Amino acid sequence: MKSLLNKIHNINCFSLFEQIPNESVDLVCVDPPYGIGYGPWDVWKCKAEFLVFCHKWISECFRVLKPSGTMWSFMGYQNLIDFVLTLKQYGNVHLENWIIWARAKGRSSSKHLKSQREDVIHVTKSKEFTWNNLKVLREVICPYMKDGKPRGWFIDENGKRVRWTGLGNIWPYTSPFWKSKNDKLIHPAQKPFLIIERLVLLSSNEGDIVLDPFSGSGTTAIVCEEHRRSYICSEQNVQYFNDSIARLEKFKESKVAD
């Protein structure tokens, strides 16, 4: 297991899974094929074949997850219902959170609304899962006062009324594009660094082991480097693998996720 850590492996994830012991991983961060033919890695004869593939990787993820572990998985709207029903077939799975990534950019279509969201589903193996309650600074809509003093809010350096509050489940982040700061696009399905960072910070602690079986541009590995988590990633495509290694090496040198 030790030899797998802190590497992106150029391997099919099912060969990687064979080398990972039961209940040894703290967090699985998955951005799987969506079953929509988005890229060469996402071509299926029919929906049934795609769902068999989902069953296969989901059962492996649950096998390797510790009892306190968490799995976050992205999914597109087209197969979201089938995907969640597939997850729920695993008896001891708890659906804990459901994030909408409001990504603004979307592909236009003559017969469909432009899709401007993707979903991120949080499931755990027990109710005793790792959770770090992140807070965010948000502008106050109703500035309540008590005894003439602001109740829970303050005025920031820009003169805005703000307060620290719990993180919501709608996350507006632009998709990475060719010139994004920290997120230069090297993969057609690349996810924003800031989203993966939040998932990792919410659901793991320093030194924990994070698994990403479909690693693409290597975003999870870079986030783990930044936040001192151990990682095990696999990417089967040689070109994406090479590009992600180059991105990771550059990050280690400069600490900027280019």
Ligand SMILES: C[S@@+](CC[C@H](N)C(=O)[O-])C[C@H]1O[C@@H](n2cnc3c(N)ncnc32)[C@H](O)[C@@H]1O
């Ligand atoms: C949706 S993309 C992941 C993008 C990634 N989250 C990022 O930020 O760049 C899915 C990736 O999984 C890879 N993949 C698909 N099936 C795989 C398998 N069985 N084993 C390993 N990698 C696989 C594809 O080549 C593709 O790069």
